[in-house]
Amino acid sequence: MRRFLLIAGLCALLPGAAVCAQERAAEPKAPKAAVKAKGKANGEAPAPLERWNRMTPEERKQALAKLPPERRRELQQKLQQYRNLPPEQRQQLGERYKAFSQLPPEQQNRARELFRQFNSLPEDRRPMVKQEYEQLRAMPEAERNERMNNEAFRSRYTPAEQQMLRDLSQTFGSSR
Secondary structure, three states, X not given: OHHHHHHHHHHHHHHHHHHHHHHHHOXXXXXXXXXXXXXXXXXXXXXXXXXXXXXXXXXXXXXXXXOOHHHXXXXXXXXXXXXXXXXXXXXXXXXXXXXXXXXXXXHHHHHHHHHHHHHHOOOOOHHHHHHHHHHHHOOOHHHHHHHHOOHHHHHHOOHHHHHHHHHHHHHHOOOO
């Protein structure tokens, strides 16, 4: 659940990370191939976090100063959560971010909306919906559709939750 919420938070905070990236735009950069090779070799962070990690403390301070106080606190909190993840979870998050960033802009916007909907669910419903999503995601499409159309599924989830699970499954497809 933490990973799901973290990726949702990171996706929501990407515009803030873009501010950080603008700080680096004027500086000479390492060749992309070298950066990509380094990232692949040690499970580096998603691109905005890589840029953030390459900034000097002064550059980070300047980038954060440009953000509204609440946004700055949110970004700092998400960055700390990211740093506290075990390396394999960071790598998995990087892979999910990469998959997200490859979606067309309209699907990225839809995914952000779905994350907001998920986060607006009551606390007691989130684990159940998250677990169902993970199970659906692991299924082939035909099996997933069969499960979503059965009575047990419909009786367990509200119509809004059912739609959210359908939309998440369509947007992010299968993990296979």
